[in-house]
Amino acid sequence: MSMFCYQCQETAKNEACTVRGVCGKDEDVANLQDLLIFVLKGVSVYAEKAKEEGVDLSAKTAPFIMEGLFATVTNANFDPKRFEDLIVEAFSLRDEVKAEFEKAYRENHGEEFAGELPEHAVWTAEEVDEYYTKGEGVGVLETENVDVRSLRELATYGLKGIAAYGDHARVLGKHKEEIDRFTQKVLAATTDDSLSVDDLVALVMETGEMAVETMALLDEANTSTYGHPEPTEVNIGVNDNPGILISGHDLKDMEELLEQTEGTGVDVYTHSEMLPANSYPAFKKYDHFVGNYGNSWWKQDKEFEQFNGPILMTTNCITPVKDSYQDRIFTTGMAGYPGVTHIPDREEGGSKDFSEIIELAKTCDSPVQLEEGTIPGGYARNTVMSVADKVIEAVENGDISRFVVMGGCDGRFKSRDYFTDVAQELPEDAVILTAGCAKYRYNKLDLGDIGGIPRVLDAGQCNDSYSLAYIALELKEALDLDDINELPISYDIAWYEQKAVAVLLALLSLGVKGIRLGPTLPAFVSENVLNVLVDKFDIKATADAESDVAAMMAGQ
Template sequence: MKMFCYQCQEASGGKGCTVNGICGIKADVANLQDLLIYNLKGLAYWQTKARNLDLQQSEISHYIIKILFATITNANFDLDWALIKLAEGLKLKEDMKSLFLKEFSKKNNEEFSENIPEAANWNEEVNIESLNHLTEKGYAVNQNAIANEDIRALISLVLYGLKGIAAYADHALPLGYENTEIWKFIESALATMLRTDLTIDELLKLVDDTGAFGVKVMALLDQANTTTYGHPEPTDVNLGVGNKPAILITGHDLLDLYELLQQTEKEGIDIYTHGEMLPANAYPGLKKFKHLVGNYGGSWWHQTKEFESFNGPILFTTNCLVPPKKSYKDRVFVTGNVAFPGTKRIAEREDGNPKDFSAIIKMAKKLNPPIELETGTIPIGFAHNSVLSVADKIVDAIKSGAIKRFVVMAGCDGRMKSRNYYTDVAEKLPKETIILTAGCAKFRYNKLNLGDIGGIPRVLDAGQCNDSYSLAVIALKLKEVFEMDSINDLPLSFDIAWYEQKAVIVLLALLHLGVKNIRLGPTLPSFLSPNVAKIIIETFGLKGITTAETDVAAIMTGQ
């Protein structure tokens, strides 16, 4: 065994990746990322202590969310990046440790005597010569090192939830939106993981708290996006191509897209979205740019075929990167927390200035227009504001029986053939059902011709994975309109697909909101021990998927 990782749905053998990651991450990078998380816990320990003396530093909070986000699946594959960030984190930790100990002694006239966790004291020289030792250390301190499988499962569940929270918080931050309560919770949760006396009940409480902050951070990002770009509007997005040179942008970062659109507006270049950037086409502040011409291709895992046909450069703004093939690697640009060896990087913003996309623009002008993959349009833009604006029609349709059930099919897409289940479910659901979706799971059915109900499309796409918040808002509003005591009393079922850690926080947020009987697939998480899985199943009614026929029949009877 060279590494251990089971944070995504495609963990090798349904247990964990032990040689290299299924995602393409190499063992040494995976171990360095485990070491980054280990050091993050130690850094969070001192930051949490510092808050008691009002010595906390926003630089540390921002570093913590950057590292949590960068270690999410399919984001960062770069060894050098990990070494640089580890050195940064160690310095932040040592500086905060020194500051806190000095101020503590000054204030209390005594030395700090608490039993300090090893991660809070650990410090080493970081360079390429110490790489072997560092990767060995990373392997020794990863989640698998926790002996009690139930404690390990719950700590993993919280950690992966925190990674999801960090991803959404990191998108809100450059738009000027942050919540210090979220920073405090993340730091406290990380520091808590260092305790050796944690109980199952304490960790179950922490899991629920993580879900609560998942709701908070999704609301924060929703506010940031809608205030900045306007509320998404129902929009038919073009799937075809034009005859101009083009840039393809993928990932989730709307600010990167906005700045790219600004800088290409008069350059004779078309911009296309890909994957989870598709929902950007519905925001008024983005769709106003006429050279944002549509969406190219499908979900993230199709990129190794689709990017060859695109011809132009591709910009990765967040996770969803698959190790690029040689045939198009020289056209790949990365930015933010995304990194892959040998790809071109767009530098971070400095002093409030936009990122500089001149290099990718220059390349685009020299390359051919994209090859057309398909034609037609996809309807998007059905976030909470759009759906609730026609709430009276929805209520009337429910009362008349025209709509018999809503089925939330949000979450992630992935490579496994078993995910065809979600296409089959969409096709087999009766014509009186509405599918509510968010995230890239929608690419399993959003191009099917499922029709509408009284002018309401049968697939209502709320947006990216973080826009699952919209689906919760819609459900809570319907509960209020029908004067019901619980979301679970609505004609509403949840059939969620998961792949990575942002889907984990969506799940925890739904569980915190009291949603029961969620179907989760294509498999339950590998990191859940049998006992923890049993607790969640018995408490929340969480269940795995079976067959499309069986599950559709159960869904339509409210089971």
């Protein structure tokens, strides 16, 4: 095998990608990503050792650890040079943290530290070429026990989701020390062979708890900066002006792009996961913010061709770039692709410079119209709870028989038509709660409303799954129920990458049971670990739409 990766839902044969990623990632990038995580674990080992000596270095380690983990999320970064640079920076940080630990140890014990350390903390390279060969041997398979491996990877993938959400919050000036400390705790724990399976199960559950905290933090960061999303009919047509298409999750990038394009004659459109930006009050003041263009991330190869103007990828999901638009696609943040221009990070207190994109846009044709009309959005927690009385009355009167949470990710596989079929199969008194790009499977269907309440309530991006959890917990209290599982809510979750893993673990940490997960169960969950999840949380695989809808409507 030239690589081994099974972190996403589309992994080859639902086993692992061993030659080239289905996502398009080649063996060099895969192995560099593994080595980056390997060195980040070494950083974390020293940081945890320092904490034992009374020195908390999480403020130093966490920002870079989060960025490094974020870069390895599926479809975020395909650029080997960027990973080489990140590994160099990781080694430098490891040296700094090591020095501070050793200093604290000497001061506390009067001697040099002579204990054993895992290879993650001591291996180094003289040349960059060594990164590639070392990366081949330090990935997933370095853990031989399949159940230990499964739990370590489950915690790591959940942590990748936490890192992505935490990085977005940090960009907006929000972070929590407990989240920072947790990132290094998990990575260090994955190098500790003394931990039992029970210890690792507990670590996985703690990862879910921290995912809830991180999504709540990002929710606070977004809403305190841009206002609470409000019900919005989002335009899906086009204007005659040239445009810039912005995709991903980073609302700060969205804000700065809108500011810099104002008055230039260039319009701005969202794509895929940036769709929810249309519902934030702070962005509605811009007349040149036209609406959303296109559909889910995996259709970008065709839709980017037809857009005609520049595209800005702020995070994942980027797919292999076609020659037809390579000269007008840009990345920023932790996104990257070889041969694609990267917009550098903003200096402290400053803004990113999007002038190159804007000047290019002025020379381009206006977008080809793909569709027309509007789609609804903006039904996050604040909106739903503002009409909570109406919702509760509809439940108590039987006008709403059930809520079905169909959040998560979209993907390429035809098996995801299942989620469209479920939406169409659900009775007219059922309401869909959604967040994430899974909504593109049904958000343009005409499903109507129930007493003015739309049958598809779109809370926003995948991180806005926090809104769905918040709504459920508030309804539990309002209906005076003892257990969240007594609510008339079913969970039918689509997953693709590691942010969805964080959302899943968050739901489990809140005690949610009976979650359906599809279109396949994760390849990284071993049979024994799956049995634990089934026994404790009644996790089940999606089946067919008709039988699943019948079971969900029966509360099963």
